[in-house]
Amino acid sequence: xxxxxxxxxxxxxxxxxxxxxxxxxxxxxxxxxxxxxxxxxxxxxxxxxxxxxxxxxxxxxxxxxxxxxxxxxxxxxxxxxxxxxxxxxxxxxxxxxxxxxxxxxxxxxxxxxxxxxxxxxxxxxxxxxxxxxxxxxxxxxxx
Numbered sequence: 206x207x208x209x210x211x212x213x214x215x216x217x218x219x220x221x222x223x224x225x226x227x228x229x230x231x232x233x234x235x236x237x238x239x240x241x242x243x244x245x246x247x248x249x250x251x252x253x254x255x256x257x258x259x260x261x262x263x264x265x266x267x268x269x270x271x272x273x274x275x276x277x278x279x280x281x282x283x284x285x286x287x288x289x290x291x292x293x294x295x296x297x298x299x300x301x302x303x304x305x306x307x308x309x310x311x312x313x314x315x316x317x318x319x320x321x322x323x324x325x326x327x328x329x330x331x332x333x334x335x336x337x338x339x340x341x342x343x344x345x346x347x348x
Contacts, residue, residue: 207228211228211231214228214231214232214235215227215228215231217231217235218230218231218234218235218238219231221234221235221238221243221244222243222244222245223235223238223244223249224244224249225249225250226249228304229271229272229304230249230259230260230271232271232304232308233259233260233269233271233302233304233308234249234260236308236310236313237260237269237313239310240310240313240314240317246262247260247261247262248260248261248262248263249261251263251268253268253292253295253297254291254295256288256291256292258270259271262317262321265298265320265321265324265325266295266296266297266298266324267297267298267300267317267320267321267324268292268297268298268299268300269300269302269317270285270299270300270301270302271302271304272285272301272302272303272304285301289301296324296327298320298321298323298324300313300316300317300320
């Protein structure tokens, strides 16, 4: 049986369209909602390889993980570190939120903005190099 406060938070998130969320994810979902993200703007329980992401912006390769007390054990911390390294290697930015702490919308908004900006800059640099190489190849210039 869940605590009544947890049930309330989950129900509030579900009432705004966030489905399949636990207590911690519901807290994050309500902050995302407050920031103007609808449940349809963000993928929940997003599968990526062998991992499942709590929240994902796939087009931006940004993930948000809602970490509670279960992430404090040594094994969980090691698994999270491995997971973050693997996902980062795939070009994903990972935002970890401790749901046992106060979630500050302005801070989370800035983290999302920075993660999106970092991936946009990486994509621009990558595609810029491809375009320059393509132009040089088409003009007969060795690169």
